[in-house]
Amino acid sequence: MHKVLHDQLMSLARHVRAPQDNPPPPGIEARRLAVYRQLFFGNVESLLAGAFPVLRASLGAHSWRRLVESFYAGYRCRTPLFTEISGEFVDYLAEGGSEALALPPWSVELAHYEWVEAALLLSDRREPAHDPEGDLLDGVPLLSGLAWPLAYEWPVSEIGPGYRPEEAPEQPTLLLARRGADLKVHFARLAPLAHGLLESVQGRYCSGRQHLAGLAQAIGVEPDDILSQGLALLETLRAQGVVLGTRAGRAV
Known part of the structure; x- marks a missing residue:
């Protein structure tokens, strides 16, 4: 030019x-x-x-x-x-x-x-190969790329012209955002255990049993104390399409 x-x-x-x-x-x-x-x-x-x-x-x-x-x-x-x-x-x-x-x-x-x-x-993300019926305890759970666990210091789902907080609450706002089969985005509040599990599944390549053991250590309990609850949560998340199943290959 x-x-x-x-x-x-x-x-x-x-x-x-x-x-x-x-x-x-x-x-x-x-x-x-x-x-x-x-x-x-x-x-x-x-x-x-x-x-x-x-x-x-x-x-x-x-x-x-x-x-x-x-x-x-x-x-x-x-x-x-x-x-x-x-x-x-x-x-x-x-x-x-x-x-x-x-x-x-x-x-x-x-x-x-x-x-x-x-x-x-x-998002045009394509999900990787996985087994939708895989064992969520001994296999490696796979979180959908269209499901995002979120953590905010401020109550973002409540803020608006009529509510402008000056101090952050003591507890964070834990949410799950996901795009459903209806092609709409849905937000849901998460309990700390559910949020911790989803973040672990999102960030670590290991078996569901290892994810739950890590959570148990973080909250100071024995793994067996949360095993059944954690498995039930994983199964619920699979039924909702948040967890797709298990990844191909074995946990390390």
Whole structure:
């Protein structure tokens, strides 16, 4: 690209992203530049407003606009896909965007909670080979890639314009998000044991018996004390499609 044209385009792009910090390129009337700014910013703001309706309503119009303007002007997305901008927005908040704007401390987790639904709806993940009737105790349980155990410090499922907590509760909010056969995303609260088991199955390649032994050690009981309860939970999760069955191969 010719250097003059390149410089003109970069000047225009910088001005459109952050007009308060970058002078307009020469030769373009202010009215046309305003149209460009509103068009590009409006598209991004509309996309994010649709993806994060609760966060937008909870922050209020002024704080929401400041947040989107900051993201739009200063963050460099790593994807050109519109469907993935909401994930980039969550990354921006997690990397310090919420702190820079002094947003409520629950903003990052609320944004992530809202993003999860879209991420699962749009996921094209294919499940690996498995045995749906496998032994969940001696085999290696396989968690569906469309079932995510989640843990939040803040009560994200309750936050909204009418409830903006100032302090996090003592107990975390433990949830399971999953895309069902109806192609809808469902959220359910989890007991600590169920959440711990799902996280273990998600992160470790070992038998169901080993998963339960690890949980027993973590809570200070003997493995036999939770074996029957843990097996019943695994079977329930298999019936719900959260646990698909067992992986091919043997546990190590």
